[in-house]
Amino acid sequence: MLKTQTKTVIDASHTRGWVSEPDAKRLLATAGLTVPGFTLVTDPGRIQSAAQDLGFPLAAKVVSSRILHKSDHGGVKTGITTTEELAAVFERFARLDGFEAMLVEEMVSGLELIIGGKIDDQFGPVVMLGMGGTGVEIYQDISLRMAPVGPEDVASMIKCLKGGRLLSGYRGGVVVNRDELTRTLICFSEFFMAVAEMIESIDLNPVMCSAKRCVVADARIVLPTE
Amino acid sequence: MKKTCPSSNAPFPESRPAVWDFKRLFHPRTVAVIGVSLERDRHPANVIFNKINLRYSVDVFPVNPRGGDLFGQKVYTGIQAIPHTIDLAIIIVRAQYTLDTLMACIDAGAGGATIISGGFAEVGRLDLQQQLAELARQRGFPFIGPNCLGFYVPGCMDTFFIPSERMIRPEVGKVALVSQSGGVLVDLMTKFAEQGIGLSLGVSIGNKALIREMDLLRYLAEDPDTGIIAFYIEGFAHGEGREFVQAARRYAKPVIVLKAGKTREGIRAVSSHTASMAGDYEVFSAVLAQHGIVEAANELELTSFCEVLSCYQDSIDGRVGIISSSGGHGSLAVDICSRHGLSIPAIDPRQQAEIRADLIPSVQPIASLGNPIDLTGSATDGDFQAAAQHLARSPELDCIILLLLPYSPEITSDLGARLSQVCKHNNKPLVAYVPHVDRYRMLIEGFEFNGVPVSSSIKGAVLMVEALRRSRPC
Incomplete structure (x- = not known):
């Protein structure tokens, strides 16, 4: 179902090389991720x-x-x-x-994280969790795992982030809902596995995580170049 | 187009056997060396033939289409002319003749081959090696290479074209080494010999047209002679990394990987943050760790990891007790341990008092018994045994590093054997540092022959402990 829907969207997006943000968000919502109204x-x-x-x-x-x-x-x-x-x-x-x-x-608020996926030539679908926002490529604080990931993988991904402590309300900051973050990453990894052959890479950046929920504030789905 | 390894362009046919039978190939009783020269004694094929003929208890037959004789032995015009069924064919003919030669080997009922010859994908002739692989797959015939050194089984067989007198041979042991590069394999074997690490099998897979890492992982996981499987990998074939890590996680044997090509190739235009940050090596390293595979950063680490994992296979958390006769060595080791994420738990005062009571009177007042323990230059064998005994029984620690400077007059060369027994009885891994000079040989061997790895540097000893912490996701 999700696969068919994704294929339809992707076929329509091929001329531009990526899926438009509203289309990407509709797909992600179908996959179980939370997107802003x-x-x-x-x-x-x-x-x-x-x-x-x-x-x-x-x-x-x-x-x-x-x-x-x-x-x-x-x-x-x-x-x-x-x-x-x-x-x-x-x-x-x-x-x-x-x-x-x-x-x-x-508008959504929370700690800015990045969730991403790419197709690796040797290992296939790989997912990423990192400290997000515009400085993402400056700090490069990321964890990578081969998809699909389970709850234990997500726990270890969070632990491996240098900024991981920021998720636990560091110095009065927002406390991220771990269950929601875990659910979000697992849903994302399943979505990515299902549609991997049609996609080159995905950035969900930022994903705004708060005590209540993790919301995909921006999404970019890049299609393979022929 | 996606970047792929040279050997990976063809999709894997369904007919590919799940497990190849390497028994006759790696443990042959009859060997044909195809491509000997009738004129050049130093021709690689002649070197291989001579070596096998003189060193190994197998029947070996030289082959050259022109026939004739070599050192009084009949040269056969082809494998089919040999009056025995051949287990292993060593093929070292020019690239353009390899396909016909391989066909003849298969038709003659050989058990397997190693194709030493070069002139394939490495010089742009991917098509030639694909033809070899296709033929071998269809006929279920395993071959190693091409463009490789073949393999080495201590005391049994080697196909290296390195003259016997130049070969440095590790002893028989539990480590299997699989290398994409023949040169790296030979170099690692030299280091194994120096460090006293035993080998079960060393394979140079070269262009890996047919037999790849995955095939050997499967075979070695079931091989009773192999306890640790180490790889030097430049890259996996398309999609094969996934299969490899999933299989490695299923097997109980430790798998160690040294990866070459860690630096990023040029700057590719990438349109997503994920693609830009998750580079090939970053992914490789993270995925290995995710699946409990030990990644060695360099040859030193690979050697240390192989040595320690030959002795201990159980994974630890990394809570280290340190014993030395020099405060400085203890402090240096603590620094290195902390950098590698290993902890040095303090020893509580009650336990310290118990240890102190077991030391000789002259050492009791001067020894420092926190962690690291400094027994001082006055310590005797008995003091080391007492300290090791207590630490080995401590539930707060899961490993012991011993920094041993054999200058102290009260230490004897029996200490290695004695301390090894203490830790064996308590089932606690012990790793030693002893300066590697000839006059300490007996002390070092006292450890090594009793299954305790000895490093020639403090850092090496710490690396060994780090390798025991097999599950390190970051």
């Missing part, structure tokens, strides 16, 4: 109702077949608190290269 806006007349449905504060992101790294192109705006602000962001996004829609999402 979102709506797609293509018509400025729909801005007000979108804002009312989701409730402020909101995040907005550009959906474009030409833009993979959205923040590099000014295609992300977070902490939006008024309809006017949201309308202004829409106007700006509409001028970006390849604009298709504006993704409007509820």
Whole structure:
């Protein structure tokens, strides 16, 4: 089921080389991961109702077949608190290269983690957990395991992160719900195993983890190049 | 396109046997050396023929299509002309003749072959070795290589074209070494001989056209002569790493891997953080650890790990007791242990008092009995035995490192054997450091012959303990 759905989405995404964020999130939600409430806006007349449905504060992101790294192109705006602000962001996004829609999402908070997957030539599907956010490639604080992973693997992945203590409420910070994080990684690893042959790599970055839940705030599914 | 190893382009056919029968190949009674030269005495095939003829108790037959004789022995024109069934064919003919030669070996009912010849994937002729592999798979015929040294079974057989007088031979033992590189295999064997590590089998798999790491892992896991399986690996064939680690986790025998090619090749344009951070080596290392395979960072580690795992196979947590006759050595060892994530639990005062009571009167007031224990230069064999006895019984510790400087006048060369017995009786692994000089040989052998590994450096001793902690996910 998931596989068929993924194949349909991927077949439709081949020309751009990656799966658009809203499509990726729909697939991940089907796989059992938690994604923020979102709506797609293509018509400025729909801005007000979108804002009312989701409730402020909101995040907005550009959906474009030409833009993979959205923040590099000014295609992300977070902490939006008024309809006017949201309308202004829409106007700006509409001028970006390849604009298709504006993704409007509820804001989620928590510790920023990255969950990823890649197909390794020697070992096949491999999953990654790391300290996330924009500094992810600077700190390179990651744990890797061959998929599929079980609860023991996840526990050892967390233990192996240098920043692992940050997950336990270091100096009054957020205490991450371990069961939810474990469930999220296991669901992700199962999803990745199921669709591995169609995909090159996946980044869920950031995954916002709090005491209640782990929410995939951004997702990038990269397809193999022929 | 995905990057693959040279030998991996062909998908594995369904007909590939799960387990190859290597018995006649590795333990032959009849051997044919195909490709001897009638003119050049130093031709590799002649070196191999001579060595087998003079050293091993097997029947060996030289083959060259021109016939004739070699040192008074009849040279056969082909394997089919030999009036015996051949267990092992050593093929060392030019690459373009290997396919016909292999076919003849199979038709003559040989048990297996090793193809020493080069001129295949390493020079762009992947097609040639694929033809060999396809033929051998169809006929269920195992061959090692091509482009390899073949193998070495101590006291039984070797196919190396290294003249006998230049070979350094480890003794018979429990470690099997499988190497993609012949040179690395020979070098490791030299180190094994120096360190007194015994070998059950050394195999150079070269271009691994047919027989790969996975096939040998399966065979060695069942081989009664092998207790530890060590690999030098440059890379697995496409998808074969997964199969390898899953199998290694199922087997009880320790598996050690030394990986070459740890540095990243150039900078590839990658569009995801995961692909960029999870490089080939990072994945390799993490996945090995996930499956309880011991990764050696270099040859020194591989040698140390093989030595210690030949002696002890049970996994430990890494709570170390240290005994020495020099405070400095104890401190250095503690530093190295902490860097490697090993703990040095303190010895409680009550236990210290018990140890002290068992020391000779002159040592009692000067020995430091926290952890590390410093028995001082006045210590006797009996003092070492007493300290080892107490630590071996302590449930707080799961391993003992002994740093032994045999300069102390009260220490005898029997100490190795005595301490080994103490730890054996208490089933606690002991690892020793003794400076490796000839005059301490008897002391060192007292340990080694009693199953206690001895390192020539403090760091080496710590590495050995680290290897016993087989499950190290990070």
